[in-house]
Amino acid sequence: MKNILLTLACTLSLFAQSKTVFLITDAEGVAGVCRQDQTDPKDAEMRELLTGEINAAVAGFFDGGATEVFVWDGHDGSATLSVLTIDPRARLIMGGLPKNMLMERHYSAVAFVGQHARANTPGGVLAHSYSSLGIQTIRMNGRPVGEIETRTALAGWFNTPVIFLSGDRAAAQQLRDIDPDAETAPVKEGIDNYTCISLSASFARSLIRERARAAMAKTAAIRPYRIEGPVTIEVEYTSRSALTPDAGLQPGAEIVDARTIRYQGANFLEAWQRARL
Ligand SMILES: [Zn+2]
Numbered sequence: 079m080k081n082i083l084l085t086l087a088c089t090l091s092l093f094a095q096s097k098t099v100f101l102i103t104d105a106e107g108v109a110g111v112c113r114q115d116q117t118d119p120k121d122a123e124m125r126e127l128l129t130g131e132i133n134a135a136v137a138g139f140f141d142g143g144a145t146e147v148f149v150w151d152g153h154d155g156s157a158t159l160s161v162l163t164i165d166p167r168a169r170l171i172m173g174g175l176p177k178n179m180l181m182e183r184h185y186s187a188v189a190f191v192g193q194h195a196r197a198n199t200p201g202g203v204l205a206h207s208y209s210s211l212g213i214q215t216i217r218m219n220g221r222p223v224g225e226i227e228t229r230t231a232l233a234g235w236f237n238t239p240v241i242f243l244s245g246d247r248a249a250a251q252q253l254r255d256i257d258p259d260a261e262t263a264p265v266k267e268g269i270d271n272y273t274c275i276s277l278s279a280s281f282a283r284s285l286i287r288e289r290a291r292a293a294m295a296k297t298a299a300i301r302p303y304r305i306e307g308p309v310t311i312e313v314e315y316t317s318r319s320a321l322t323p324d325a326g327l328q329p330g331a332e333i334v335d336a337r338t339i340r341y342q343g344a345n346f347l348e349a350w351q352r353a354r355l
Pocket of ligand 1: 208225
């Protein structure tokens with residue numbers, strides 16, 4: 079029986095379809111990035127550090143069997159990465175993405191590089207949820223969430239597993255809390271928001287390449303993170319971003335207080351499409 083299964087697996091893999099990876103990138107979770115001034119998209123050192131980690135992950139995915147890797151420049155205004163320095167096997171997605179983040183293209187896997195923890199995470203380096211100036215907290219079905227949880231749920235909606243995350247230790251933990259089989263590469267430990275203990279760039283890159291390879295190799299064993307049933311997304315803005323009086327008029331929206339709005343949806347995607355972040 080084992081032999082038959084093995085033969086079947088080999089035959090299937092010969093005819094295997096493309097294995098595509100969608101890589102979401104950010105700056106705050108990169109090794110050696112720990113101060114706010116380093117997150118300027120034009121900061122030369124940050125760009126080099128981030129690009130090095132991305133290329134390490136891309137190499138790892140190809141080592142693990144990927145056939146295509148799409149890298150999205152997801153940090154602040156999508157103005158950080160360049161096709162001059164990205165791994166030539168990867169393709170770069172530049173610009174803002176629609177709410178679905180092109181996940182309806184059904185990638186084989188989604189991954190994060192340079193990811194930070196959600197707002198209000200103890201020991202999270204430069205932790206925030208989508209907008210550090212605009213958003214205080216986001217809650218999904220009553221629990222605090224950030225980019226990691228919402229994007230992993232979005233991928234899960236399209237039956238795509240999140241297989242890998244590199245970032246600070248707190249961010250890695252937040253992915254594993256909802257996606258325990260994912261591989262992570264913690265490249266720094268946060269002491270507080272602006273203080274960290276970081277790996278060197280070269281150590282971080284080797285760790286990322288190895289874990290990305292391992293993640294890709296076991297993609298089939300990682301379950302997509304699916305949120306079933308009706309979903310509520312509550313967005314608490316910062317004082318400077320307080321709501322306008324008509325904010326509650328759109329379908330599924332309800333004003334909770336001057337800077338908090340609650341969006342309801344019959345399912346995750348409906349609530350997600352309604353939420354303004
Ligand atoms: Zn971010």
